[in-house]
Each structure stands twice: as structure tokens, then as C-alpha cells.
Amino acid sequence: MNNTNHTTIFIKMVLDAWQTQNKRVDDLLQTLSDEQWMKETAPGRNTGIYLLGHLTAINDSLFEILEIGNRLHPELDVIFVEAPDKSGQQMPSVETLKKYWTEINSKLTDHFNNIQIDEWLAKHTRVSAEDFAKEPHRNKLNIIINRTAHQAYHLGQINYLKNK
Amino acid sequence: MNNTNHTTIFIKMVLDAWQTQNKRVDDLLQTLSDEQWMKETAPGRNTGIYLLGHLTAINDSLFEILEIGNRLHPELDVIFVEAPDKSGQQMPSVETLKKYWTEINSKLTDHFNNIQIDEWLAKHTRVSAEDFAKEPHRNKLNIIINRTAHQAYHLGQINYLKNK
Numbered sequence: 001m002n003n004t005n006h007t008t009i010f011i012k013m014v015l016d017a018w019q020t021q022n023k024r025v026d027d028l029l030q031t032l033s034d035e036q037w038m039k040e041t042a043p044g045r046n047t048g049i050y051l052l053g054h055l056t057a058i059n060d061s062l063f064e065i066l067e068i069g070n071r072l073h074p075e076l077d078v079i080f081v082e083a084p085d086k087s088g089q090q091m092p093s094v095e096t097l098k099k100y101w102t103e104i105n106s107k108l109t110d111h112f113n114n115i116q117i118d119e120w121l122a123k124h125t126r127v128s129a130e131d132f133a134k135e136p137h138r139n140k141l142n143i144i145i146n147r148t149a150h151q152a153y154h155l156g157q158i159n160y161l162k163n164k
Numbered sequence: 165m166n167n168t169n170h171t172t173i174f175i176k177m178v179l180d181a182w183q184t185q186n187k188r189v190d191d192l193l194q195t196l197s198d199e200q201w202m203k204e205t206a207p208g209r210n211t212g213i214y215l216l217g218h219l220t221a222i223n224d225s226l227f228e229i230l231e232i233g234n235r236l237h238p239e240l241d242v243i244f245v246e247a248p249d250k251s252g253q254q255m256p257s258v259e260t261l262k263k264y265w266t267e268i269n270s271k272l273t274d275h276f277n278n279i280q281i282d283e284w285l286a287k288h289t290r291v292s293a294e295d296f297a298k299e300p301h302r303n304k305l306n307i308i309i310n311r312t313a314h315q316a317y318h319l320g321q322i323n324y325l326k327n328k
Binding site for chain 2: 006007009010012013014016017020021041042043045117121136137139141142145146148149150152153154155156157160
């Protein structure tokens with residue numbers, strides 16, 4: 001196997017892992033009721049709807065971080081990233097967030113299938129050129145690795161909505 | 165940048181992400197009391213000590229899956245992988261599990277620093293030669309990607325022990 005093939009395989013591994021976590025959210029969107037999403041994942045902890053909005057906003061932010069286009073729903077950040085749960089802000093409904101989640105991931109997937117190897121290894125928008133020169137692992141693909149762990153972290157919590 | 169450099173950077177990205185999750189468990193081992201570890205992460209859900217034993221057993225299993233040596237604590241599987249929490253089996257103390265966790269990860273880290281690129285891309289013990297020929301992304305490094313998400317998933321739950 002040559003090194004270009006290695007690189008292609010690495011990218012597939014990282015994208016597959018990200019899609020696996022997306023798929024788990026998709027599955028929960030099918031199985032949990034809107035009423036379950038409104039509940040706290042544990043006493044005094046984040047609600048399901050807040051975590052759904054949070055994961056949706058974080059995926060939406062990838063358009064800008066990876067420089068692949070404009071965000072579809074930048075308005076989510078104020079509610080689901082900058083503010084904590086129960087901040088008193090008006091949230092979109094679970095139904096609306098489901099729609100956003102699906103649209104965002106569908107569009108991201110289309111883009112990801114067309115990003116070339118060199119582009120995945122390029123600097124993203126949240127690292128300075130100076131830092132990137134010293135730390136070339138802080139590239140676009142690394143963002144996907146980190147976001148995969150972030151999604152898994154909150155999925156562990158959202159799963160506590162089952163049988164509630 | 166040439167392709168060998170690409171591959172080296174990919175491996176660093178994956179190992180860094182795994183170490184980040186390990187470090188988060190390390191930090192919780194410093195901040196949560198033994199009494200907190202004994203509690204349920206949410207009502208009716210897994211206890212902290214069960215999840216700590218579970219993550220320890222899963223990391224310990226990497227010695228065999230990646231073919232880098234014998235496991236240090238294979239006896240953990242019966243309690244923390246094959247059986248659910250509250251199975252009635254005698255668990256090691258939190259103190260003992262902390263010691264195991266640190267020893268296992270220290271030894272794994274030593275090995276990981278010496279694994280060569282081709283070895284990371286080789287077949288692990290839980291995929292057949294036939295399947296691996298068709299799906300070369302199911303290699304040793306991919307195990308680390310999946311285990312990173314697995315650790316993050318349970319860390320989301322263990323974090324609910326804070327302020328309990």
C-alpha cells in the first residue's frame with residue numbers, strides 16, 4: 001500500500017467515526033418522543049432539547065471552521081453554545097431542530113465527499129498561521145476527530161433519556 | 165509536505181485525541197472522592213465505579229487487540245464488560261482501579277510511542293484476514309479512534325458525578 005492510499009484510508013476512518021456518532025443521534029431522533037427530549041438527562045442537568053440544539057449548532061459551525069460555506073443556522077449559537085440550558089431564551093421546537101440537524105449533516109456530508117486530501121490537512125479558521133506552522137496536526141481533519149469525541153460525550157448523556 | 169509526513173501527523177492526531185480522553189479520566193480521579201465514584205451517575209444508571217472499571221478493562225484489552233503484549237488485568241472483563249453494573253459481583257476498590265488505570269495507560273503509552281506506521285495500519289485481532297482485505301480501514305489505529313469515542317461517551321456520564 002502506498003502513502004497516498006494510507007492518507008485516503010485515514011480520512012475514511014475519521015469521517016466514518018464522525019458519521020457513526022451522527023447516526024446515533026439520528027437513531028435517537030427516531031426513538032425518543034418529543035416529550036422525552038424536553039426532559040433533563042439527569043436531575044439538574046442539561047435537557048435533551050438543549051443538547052440536541054447544542055450538537056446541531058456545533059455541526060453547523062463546521063461550515064465556517066472548515067471554510068466550506070456559510071452556516072445554515074448561526075442563530076443557534078446564542079441559545080445553545082453561548083448560553084447554558086435554562087437561560088430563559090426561546091428555543092426552536094424539537095421538530096424544527098430535527099429538521100435543522102438533518103439538513104446540516106446532509107449538506108456537510110456532500111461537502112466532505114468532495115474535500116481533497118491536501119485540503120483536509122490544511123489550516124482551519126480557528127488556528128493562527130503562526131501556530132499552525134508549528135503544529136500542523138491542528139488541521140481540518142483534526143477538527144472532525146475532536147467533534148466526534150464531543151458528540152460521543154453528549155450522546156452518553158442523551159442516552160439517559162431512554163425509558164424516561 | 166510528503167505523504168510519510170502526512171501519515172505521521174495522522175497518527176499523532178489520533179493518539180492525541182485518545183490521550184485527551186485519558187487525561188479527562190485522570191483529572192476526575194483527582195477531583196472526585198471515592199464516595200462520589202460509588203454513586204450512580206443518574207438515577208437507576210451505572211455507578212461511577214462501574215464505569216471506571218469498564219473503561220479500565222477496555223483500555224487493558226488493547227494489549228491483545230493491538231498485539232503488543234499480555235493484558236495486565238484480564239480478570240476485570242467478567243465484572244466490568246461481560247456483566248452489567250449491580251450484578252452482585254465483588255468489584256475492586258476505587259483505589260485499586262485507579263492504580264490499574266494508571267499502570268495500564270502508562271504501559272500502553274510506552275508501546276504506542278514505538279509502534280511503526282505500517283503496524284498501525286495492520287490488521288487487529290478482532291477482524292478476520294478476509295474482512296480486512298476488503299476493509300483495510302479496520303486497522304489498529306481505527307481501534308484507537310473508536311475507543312476514543314467510547315471513552316468520551318462514558319465521560320459525559322461520569323461528569324454527572326460532579327457536585328453529587
